[in-house]
Amino acid sequence: MNAANPALATIVLGAFLGAALPGGVPPGGTPGVAGAPAVTPLPPALSRAPLTLPPPFAAQPRPRPWLAAAEVVGINLGVWAYVHYFSDMNYSYVSGETISDNLRDLWEWDHSRYFINFYHHPYHGYLYFNAGRANGLGFWGSSLAALGGSMWWEMFMEKNRPSWNDLITTTTGGIVYGEIGYRFSTRVRKPDAKGIDRIWREAIGALLDPVGAVNRLFKGRNDDLPSGPASRMAAIPLGGEVTLSGPVIARSADLEGTRAVPLASFTLDYGEQAGEGWSGKPYDAFTVRGRLRWGPDRPHMSLSIAGAVLGRAWGASGGFSHFAGLYQYYEYYGIGTLRLGGPSLAAGLTSRFAVSSKIRLATALRLGWLALGGADDFSTDPVGDRRTYNFGTGVMAVAEACVRIGRFECVTASWRHYGLHTFRLQVGTEAWDIFLGRVRAPVWRRLGLGVEFESCRRHFDFRDVEPGTRRLYEARAFASVQF
Amino acid sequence: MKNRTRVGKTGFLLVPVLAAALLFAPSAGLAADPGGPASAGTEGPRPWRSLAVEVFAGGTAYVSNDCPDGGFSYGGGVRWRMSKTFGLGVLIEKYSGDALVGANIMLNSYFFFSGRSRFLPYAIVGVGFNSIKFNPDREYFADPGRIVDRMALQLGGGLEWRVAPFLSVTAEARSNLIKTWIMTGPSPERIRDIDPSTQDIIRLYGLTFAAGLKLSF
Numbered sequence: 001m002n003a004a005n006p007a008l009a010t011i012v013l014g015a016f017l018g019a020a021l022p023g024g025v026p027p028g029g030t031p032g033v034a035g036a037p038a039v040t041p042l043p044p045a046l047s048r049a050p051l052t053l054p055p056p057f058a059a060q061p062r063p064r065p066w067l068a069a070a071e072v073v074g075i076n077l078g079v080w081a082y083v084h085y086f087s088d089m090n091y092s093y094v095s096g097e098t099i100s101d102n103l104r105d106l107w108e109w110d111h112s113r114y115f116i117n118f119y120h121h122p123y124h125g126y127l128y129f130n131a132g133r134a135n136g137l138g139f140w141g142s143s144l145a146a147l148g149g150s151m152w153w154e155m156f157m158e159k160n161r162p163s164w165n166d167l168i169t170t171t172t173g174g175i176v177y178g179e180i181g182y183r184f185s186t187r188v189r190k191p192d193a194k195g196i197d198r199i200w201r202e203a204i205g206a207l208l209d210p211v212g213a214v215n216r217l218f219k220g221r222n223d224d225l226p227s228g229p230a231s232r233m234a235a236i237p238l239g240g241e242v243t244l245s246g247p248v249i250a251r252s253a254d255l256e257g258t259r260a261v262p263l264a265s266f267t268l269d270y271g272e273q274a275g276e277g278w279s280g281k282p283y284d285a286f287t288v289r290g291r292l293r294w295g296p297d298r299p300h301m302s303l304s305i306a307g308a309v310l311g312r313a314w315g316a317s318g319g320f321s322h323f324a325g326l327y328q329y330y331e332y333y334g335i336g337t338l339r340l341g342g343p344s345l346a347a348g349l350t351s352r353f354a355v356s357s358k359i360r361l362a363t364a365l366r367l368g369w370l371a372l373g374g375a376d377d378f379s380t381d382p383v384g385d386r387r388t389y390n391f392g393t394g395v396m397a398v399a400e401a402c403v404r405i406g407r408f409e410c411v412t413a414s415w416r417h418y419g420l421h422t423f424r425l426q427v428g429t430e431a432w433d434i435f436l437g438r439v440r441a442p443v444w445r446r447l448g449l450g451v452e453f454e455s456c457r458r459h460f461d462f463r464d465v466e467p468g469t470r471r472l473y474e475a476r477a478f479a480s481v482q483f
Numbered sequence: 484m485k486n487r488t489r490v491g492k493t494g495f496l497l498v499p500v501l502a503a504a505l506l507f508a509p510s511a512g513l514a515a516d517p518g519g520p521a522s523a524g525t526e527g528p529r530p531w532r533s534l535a536v537e538v539f540a541g542g543t544a545y546v547s548n549d550c551p552d553g554g555f556s557y558g559g560g561v562r563w564r565m566s567k568t569f570g571l572g573v574l575i576e577k578y579s580g581d582a583l584v585g586a587n588i589m590l591n592s593y594f595f596f597s598g599r600s601r602f603l604p605y606a607i608v609g610v611g612f613n614s615i616k617f618n619p620d621r622e623y624f625a626d627p628g629r630i631v632d633r634m635a636l637q638l639g640g641g642l643e644w645r646v647a648p649f650l651s652v653t654a655e656a657r658s659n660l661i662k663t664w665i666m667t668g669p670s671p672e673r674i675r676d677i678d679p680s681t682q683d684i685i686r687l688y689g690l691t692f693a694a695g696l697k698l699s700f
Contacts, residue, residue: 066565074592077610081636084662093662093679095632096612101673159675218568 068135068142071211072149075127080157091158098159109424110163114389118173118332118341118374119301121166125150125174126181127210133182134212139175139282146174165391168372172343176305176330179283183270185209186233236277236284240268241409243480245452248293263476265291265302274352274362275313275323283307285323300334306346319354327366329396333434335456336472339389340418340432342373344396358406366398373420375430377458377470392420392430408448408482413437428462438478446481532699535562537653539695543578547688554580556691560589568595572609576691583630583687585615587659589637603643603651611637611659615687628667630687631674635661643697651697661687 084092110117128149132142150170154162185208193201206213245263271277271285278284286307293300311325329344346368353361376389400414418432433456440450454474461467540557560574570593578585591609612634617627639657646652664682671677 067569070565070569070571070592074608077608077636085636085660090679094634095674096614096634097632097674101675105673161675 063136063138063141065135065137065141068132068137068145069148071131071135071214072128072145073152075131075211076149076153076157079124079153091160093159094157095159099156102155102158102162105161107164107167108161109165109391110160111389111425112166114339114341114374114376117165118169119303121170122173122177122330124153125170125172126177127174128170129174129178130182130209130211133178134209134215139179142178143171143175146178147171150174165372165374168343172328172371173330176307176328176343179307180270180286180288180305181208182212183233183236183283183286185212187238236271238268238270239483240266241480241482242266243478245476245478249475261293263291263293265289271308272321273323273364274321274350275311275325276321278308278311278313278323280311282309285311285325300336302333302335304331304333305329321352323350324348325350327368329368335434335454335474338377338456338458338470338472340373340375342370344368344370346396346398348398360404362400362402362404364398364400366396368396370394370396370418370420373418375418375420375422375432375458376425388425390420390422390426390430391424392422394418394420394429406442408442409440410442411439422462426460426462426465428460428465430458430460430462433457440478440480446483447479448482449477449479452476452478531564531567532648533564535564535651535697535699536560537562537574537695537697539574539653539655539693541655541691541693543580543689543691545580545583545687545689547686550583550685550687552580552582554578554583556693562593562697564593564595569593570595570605576611578615578689580618582618582621583615584618585613587611587613589659591637601645603645605641605643607637607639607641607655607657609637611635613659613661613687615661615663626667628665629670630685631663631666633661633663635659639691649699651699653693653695653697655691655693655695657691657693659689659691661689663687 080092080094083089084094125146129142129146131149132145137145147167150167151162153170154167185205188201188208189205190197190201202213202216243263243265245265248261248263266289268288270283270287273285273287275285286305289302289304291302306327306329308323308325309328311323313321313323315321325348327346327348329346330342331344332341333339346366348364348366348368350364351362353363355361371393373392373394374389375392395418397417398414401412402409403411414436416432416434420430420432422428422430434454436452436454438450438452440448442448452475454476456472457469458471459467459469536559538557538559540555542553543556544553545551556576556578558574558576560572562570562572564570572589572591572593574589574591576587576589578587589609589611591607594606594608596604596606612632614632615630617623617630637657637659639655641653641655641657644652644654662684664679664684666677
């Protein structure tokens with residue numbers, strides 16, 4: 001990794017969030033490793049060099065929980081004012097009577113549109129979490145802010161009954177999105193930036209850390225704060241890949257042939273996935289994978305974030321390293337018209353082995369609880385409201401392997417399994433198996449060409465429906481840049 | 484009559500003296516305030532006191548075309564200034580007009596532009612839980628129905644004149660932006676069962692000017 005890498009990474013993440021995000025140069029940045037493709041020189045675990053930890057905070061800022069709480073309320077008020085006065089949403093007609101009714105009737109399951117429930121709500125939670133982080137609270141304190149803000153919204157800011165699934169997706173998704181946004185904001189803001197340089201850095205930082213940006217606006221920027229570029233977070237290594245795929249060769253029961261469906265995707269690996277440099281702070285290592293495809297009927301998106309919350313690393317010598325951790329997942333997966341999403345908690349082992357001086361193998365095995373999965377097949381309703389999806393809970397499992405030759409990731413394979421016991425809409429069980437395999441060859445500098453194969457199998461056995469299986473296969477050619 | 488004339492003469496003398504004393508005295512914010520809590524930072528004693536109670540009175544006009552009205556407003560509440568620039572308040576206000584009467588409870592946030600001046604301008608953003616009714620003292624040809632209670636945005640601004648560390652005079656302009664409807668039939672068991680998009684929405688946008696006294700602790 002070199003100085004250009006964070007810039008590319010933030011551009012990628014920003015593009016996914018709806019804006020281009022050039023990034024700053026991390027002071028004292030170290031090379032990226034497991035999960036991060038391009039690594040020069042070899043990481044400490046492989047080179048046996050002494051591990052250099054990022055410096056601690058220069059000064060711990062004083063937490064301001066009351067201000068954080070006030071900002072959470074302010075966020076709710078602002079969002080409510082927007083949807084009430086500008087969007088004129090039905091649910092925004094709130095009064096003491098509706099609040100009293102909500103407190104009396106309590107919780108229900110809400111079938112808003114799939115995209116709203118599993119993708120928009122986390123962004124709302126992102127702001128709550130961000131209010132905590134921007135006011136000096138830690139990860140867990142900010143998580144409470146996300147929970148409190150979501151509870152407040154559900155109870156008091158909508159006329160509809162409070163919804164379990166909104167609370168869960170807003171809180172868990174908000175924590176995940178919030179922490180990665182906050183972490184990336186430290187890479188964009190730059191000490192001593194002036195003029196245009198400062199303006200665009202602060203503007204991009206505002207997208208990633210909006211509440212922190214408001215605080216910086218009113219209270220003056222303080223680069224020693226955790227959200228500031230002087231923090232240790234700005235020195236944590238970052239690597240990844242940007243991929244552009246061409247035509248898709250697809251096979252399924254109702255569809256076959258070649259479709260010219262453009263597809264753009266990215267992977268960002270923040271921190272050392274196999275545990276080197278793990279300081280015990282949640283999200284010192286996480287992975288973000290995003291994908292945007294145009295078609296078959298409308299743009300489809302996938303987003304998968306997995307962050308280490310707790311863990312222990314060992315063996316950062318002798319050619320291998322291991323990290324056993326508890327991971328928080330938030331996933332939103334879509335292929336064709338198949339959709340699956342929700343928050344999970346998984347325990348697992350991430351390892352890296354030096355097979356030879358140039359070949360390295362990285363593996364990850366995880367098993368966990370899919371707390372709330374939303375799953376369905378929109379093939380019968382490709383352009384409709386998309387409110388007909390199942391809610392369920394169950395298990396999730398992940399197995400990943402990656403071979404890197406020299407600086408580049410060449411062969412990767414991953415398998416994900418989700419077993420759901422559905423309890424809303426269709427009652428029964430369903431199992432999802434998603435396999436992705438890819439081979440890539442370097443062509444010129446960081447650029448490479450490759451092919452990948454993806455399959456998605458969904459088997460369902462519901463009480464009121466004939467059991468069945470739906471499969472979808474895709475093969476794609478791609479060009480990618482690894483950094 | 485004779486006594487009143489004497490009082491008037493005394494007042495005539497006292498008013499300019501008091502006014503001069505207030506205007507040329509050191510700023511209340513800058514004056515030593517032994518009762519004020521110390522700041523956690525290095526800025527020395529806070530030039531404000533955190534907790535305050537206030538009373539106010541003024542006039543309100545509902546300027547919208549849906550239900551124009553005007554009348555007298557009064558109320559009181561508690562404010563908590565959390566920092567140099569930010570505070571929260573809970574206030575209760577009663578309104579009595581020609582066509583409408585009502586009450587609201589306001590949860591307001593205050594944004595101060597200065598921490599140490601004698602005159603403190605501030606902005607108000609908050610919500611009010613409004614209960615507006617048709618004036619029961621008026622006679623109606625038919626049942627006018629019930630204006631459904633509503634939570635509404637409060638926006639405004641004010642000026643605080645700090646005459647002493649513990650006492651301020653306030654002047655505020657506030658607007659509460661009520662969007663609701665009039666219910667004429669029987670009420671449903673749950674008000675949420677009514678779809679607002681099927682109702683004739685009325686906009687009761689009120690503008691209140693009020694003066695008040697604020698006592699800080």
